Amino acid sequence: xxxxxxxxxxxxxxxxxxEVFNQVPSLGIGILVFVFFFVLITGVTSQKRKEGYMDVxxxxxxxxxxxxxxxxxxxxxxxxxxxxxxxxxIASTLLIAVWFFLSKARGEV
Amino acid sequence: xxxxxxxxxxxxxGLFAIALVTFAINFAGDNDASISISGDNExxxxxxxxxxxxxxxSQDDVGYISSAYxxxxxxxxxxVTEQGGQFKKGSQNTVNTVFSVLNTGWKKIFGQDNGFGxxxxxxxxxxxxxxxxxxxxxxxxxxxx
Numbered sequence: 001x002x003x004x005x006x007x008x009x010x011x012x013x014x015x016x017x018x019e020v021f022n023q024v025p026s027l028g029i030g031i032l033v034f035v036f037f038f039v040l041i042t043g044v045t046s047q048k049r050k051e052g053y054m055d056v057x058x059x060x061x062x063x064x065x066x067x068x069x070x071x072x073x074x075x076x077x078x079x080x081x082x083x084x085x086x087x088x089x090i091a092s093t094l095l096i097a098v099w100f101f102l103s104k105a106r107g108e109v
Numbered sequence: 110x111x112x113x114x115x116x117x118x119x120x121x122x123g124l125f126a127i128a129l130v131t132f133a134i135n136f137a138g139d140n141d142a143s144i145s146i147s148g149d150n151e152x153x154x155x156x157x158x159x160x161x162x163x164x165x166x167s168q169d170d171v172g173y174i175s176s177a178y179x180x181x182x183x184x185x186x187x188x189v190t191e192q193g194g195q196f197k198k199g200s201q202n203t204v205n206t207v208f209s210v211l212n213t214g215w216k217k218i219f220g221q222d223n224g225f226g227x228x229x230x231x232x233x234x235x236x237x238x239x240x241x242x243x244x245x246x247x248x249x250x251x252x253x254x
Contacts, residue, residue: 068129068133072133072136072137072142075137075142075143075144075145076140076142076143077143078143078144079143081144082144083144083145083146083149086133086144086146087146087149087151087152090129090130090133090146090152093129094125094126094129097122097125097126097129098122101118101119101121101122101125102118102122104114104118
């Protein structure tokens with residue numbers, strides 16, 4: 001007995017993706033979380049290695065923006081992302097932006 | 110954080126919120142996206158509220174921050190000039206030039222959407238506000254933030 005129903009590949013890439021997302025409902029959210037933490041962790045660690053300090057609010061905002069753009073692309077076709085998830089991504093991006101703009105040190109405008 | 114940094118941070122937060130939400134709504138509208146936040150009450154209210162807040166800043170000379178500053182006088186002394194004219198001239202015109210350049214570029218990329226018009230006006234206004242605060246403190250011999 002197979003774990004998943006294999007997707008129907010005859011409808012084009014978009015339809016295939018939607019069927020994959022229907023079989024694994026957490027895939028869309030998992031991809032967004034992966035992109036967010038990938039950008040955050042790689043940015044923070046590479047900055048620490050090169051500059052000696054890590055600007056976490058900045059990289060969190062970069063990660064949030066990447067996730068936001070990816071979620072917008074996923075929202076084009078019905079079935080990949082829900083409206084609730086898109087709203088949560090946007091709200092998270094706004095909150096991270098608040099953190100970023102209030103984290104400026106003396107001398108930075 | 111200094112006063113200027115704090116004020117700038119708050120305004121930037123408002124501008125960022127307006128830009129992000131407007132971009133998401135317009136993206137969905139332009140591409141006939143299946144999922145859109147255009148019908149979402151919370152984001153529409155946020156957009157309206159933030160736009161109303163930041164549009165209180167203005168580069169117009171009637172009854173706003175810039176006219177309050179340009180009409181300010183101080184008691185003249187050896188260290189402070191009465192009108193402060195040497196500090197007041199030039200910066201607003203410079204920023205208005207920048208505004209024209211940005212406005213043209215913005216219209217080409219984003220069209221005539223009113224949401225981005227608010228963004229641009231508010232961004233230029235906060236730049237003018239920052240100039241005014243620096244000039245005011247310099248006029249009175251204080252260290253600007």
